[in-house]
Amino acid sequence: MPDVRTIPSVEYKDFSLRLHDRYGHRDRVIKAQLELTYRCNLHCVHCYTDPYNNRQDIRKELSLNEIRRILDELADLEIVFLNLTGGEIFTHPHFFEIYDYAYRKGFLLMLYTNGTIVTPAIIERLKQAPPFSIDISCHSVNDAAFDRFTQVQGSFRNFMKGMELLRHSGLPFCFKTKAMNWNKGELPQIKAFVESFGQPFGFTTSLSPRLNGDLSSLEHRLAPEDIGALEVQLDEAQETESCQEATDWSSPPSERLYRCGCATNTIHISAWGELGTCTLQYERRASLRDYSVKEAIEKVFGEIRSLRYATDSPCRGCQVHAFCDKKPTDARWERGHVEEPIPYDCDVAMFRAKRVLNQTLIHPLATKQTNGRSAP
Ligand code: SF4
Numbered sequence: 001m002p003d004v005r006t007i008p009s010v011e012y013k014d015f016s017l018r019l020h021d022r023y024g025h026r027d028r029v030i031k032a033q034l035e036l037t038y039r040c041n042l043h044c045v046h047c048y049t050d051p052y053n054n055r056q057d058i059r060k061e062l063s064l065n066e067i068r069r070i071l072d073e074l075a076d077l078e079i080v081f082l083n084l085t086g087g088e089i090f091t092h093p094h095f096f097e098i099y100d101y102a103y104r105k106g107f108l109l110m111l112y113t114n115g116t117i118v119t120p121a122i123i124e125r126l127k128q129a130p131p132f133s134i135d136i137s138c139h140s141v142n143d144a145a146f147d148r149f150t151q152v153q154g155s156f157r158n159f160m161k162g163m164e165l166l167r168h169s170g171l172p173f174c175f176k177t178k179a180m181n182w183n184k185g186e187l188p189q190i191k192a193f194v195e196s197f198g199q200p201f202g203f204t205t206s207l208s209p210r211l212n213g214d215l216s217s218l219e220h221r222l223a224p225e226d227i228g229a230l231e232v233q234l235d236e237a238q239e240t241e242s243c244q245e246a247t248d249w250s251s252p253p254s255e256r257l258y259r260c261g262c263a264t265n266t267i268h269i270s271a272w273g274e275l276g277t278c279t280l281q282y283e284r285r286a287s288l289r290d291y292s293v294k295e296a297i298e299k300v301f302g303e304i305r306s307l308r309y310a311t312d313s314p315c316r317g318c319q320v321h322a323f324c325d326k327k328p329t330d331a332r333w334e335r336g337h338v339e340e341p342i343p344y345d346c347d348v349a350m351f352r353a354k355r356v357l358n359q360t361l362i363h364p365l366a367t368k369q370t371n372g373r374s375a376p
């Protein structure tokens, strides 16, 4: 009788945690996020990539051959997780050529999609070679509100069609929700919708300026006090999105400009082939048209790790830094300099800190005023 063996299975959460425990604090990149395109069938009001969703900028995007070369290099570097994102991935004319190539390379593929152009043909194709996960944006379940924020009429109807196809597909998928000022009242309905698929509900709140510096996306931010109220109302179902390593809330801040996990185990490659350390880090990039992936990682990681606060910014000695979502690129767009504090992030950090720490705190910008200088 043949020796029948079964491959042990492991929950994704446990598998991922083990990998992060093993490699998270080492100089080993295990995850790459590849923006295939800035094309998208929608134009969401809060979207940071939509400014490059036009014919002129799409010409600058990586070609199929360039993407194949990059995938070869990522595989040679033994990167485990590959996240394909956009824009909208299914608008890419060569999506399945890229997907199949990456699948054969052995990556654990994670797809980000808005779910509005999922067709039976796409589902059948994915079922032949299933991805590791499919993350679907779900910011509204109200017909009129959905179409208003995507600025495309009929998009909600298409979203619902896509979700019904996915519901019966057997493919692994989950939802991600961004809580904003226009959908905050809808979160209980979105939660019920997500849970009707047997999925856990979570939400994030951070919005960033658009890639071209346009700040209009920030008009949709929640008020800091609303973030606190929603966290309580929805059983703290929010996902932690702060990059800060916040195990010890009272530890003094590091002098590093990037106090997050930037330049440890993740890379981001834009649709124009520029390698950076995360989606929202545009201060230091290297073009994969000039460098190999390995060279670009060495160059960019070295630069990011060496950047230090050099001015007397309140961020430097901030008491609530561990609760703060500030990203230097956002600070440059919003405040004119990467070291400047972002008042909105200060207010959110104060709300979070007050909830966790039972002590009197001084607002970081009030500290700046007591130092004899005016707050920005
Ligand atoms: S679906 Fe995503 S990429 Fe497309 S416009 Fe909306 S936020 Fe931007």
Ligand code: SF4
Residues within 6 Å of the ligand: 314, 315, 316, 318, 319, 320, 321, 324, 325, 326, 340, 341, 342, 343, 345, 346, 347, 349, 364, 365
């Ligand atoms: S809370 Fe304000 S001052 Fe403190 S690190 Fe964040 S942006 Fe800087």
